[in-house]
Amino acid sequence: MSASNSKSLKAEPTENAALIDSHLDRAGNSSVQIRTAQIARLFADWNRLREAREFPCREDFDVAALKYILGNLSLITVSGDPPEFLYRVHGTRVAHQVGYDLTGKSVDAIPNPRARDYARGLFSLAVERRSPVVETRNMPFIDNPIGRCEVAALPLSKDGAAIDALFSAVVWL
Numbered sequence: 001m002s003a004s005n006s007k008s009l010k011a012e013p014t015e016n017a018a019l020i021d022s023h024l025d026r027a028g029n030s031s032v033q034i035r036t037a038q039i040a041r042l043f044a045d046w047n048r049l050r051e052a053r054e055f056p057c058r059e060d061f062d063v064a065a066l067k068y069i070l071g072n073l074s075l076i077t078v079s080g081d082p083p084e085f086l087y088r089v090h091g092t093r094v095a096h097q098v099g100y101d102l103t104g105k106s107v108d109a110i111p112n113p114r115a116r117d118y119a120r121g122l123f124s125l126a127v128e129r130r131s132p133v134v135e136t137r138n139m140p141f142i143d144n145p146i147g148r149c150e151v152a153a154l155p156l157s158k159d160g161a162a163i164d165a166l167f168s169a170v171v172w173l
Contacts, residue, residue: 036150036171038069053160074168126153148173
């Protein structure tokens with residue numbers, strides 16, 4: 001990836017995205033306005049499960065307990081420097097809305113260039129800033145936006161420090 005591509009990839013989500021951790025008080029409450037109950041609950045679960053660590057790990061989450069957001073939730077593996085993003089699981093509702101399933105595929109497999117750049121930028125922002133990111137926007141998954149959504153990327157770590165995965169959630173407003 002060239003330096004000019006890197007700049008354009010990061011610009012779109014950073015304009016409106018809010019870093020949740022930079023707005024946490026001592027009790028773990030965020031001053032960032034999370035609009036949807038599902039993402040607010042996911043963030044609360046993420047914050048509770050990380051305990052004294054910087055990040056929780058994927059195994060801290062009980063899949064059955066995530067039923068409130070499961071179809072809207074994707075699990076992304078993070079590896080390399082610069083980071084590469086692989087969809088281990090692409091949320092079924094998200095796949096239905098966008099018209100393709102990315103399970104087992106790289107973020108580079110997203111067919112729409114704007115959507116691909118957006119996803120890579122959002123995920124990169126969460127990794128670089130070491131913080132959950134939330135944003136409300138029209139999603140550019142296909143040629144015409146498919147609606148206003150709240151999106152979030154929450155870092156995960158097996159050792160509590162090195163980010164090796166992300167939860168990505170998309171909830172339509």
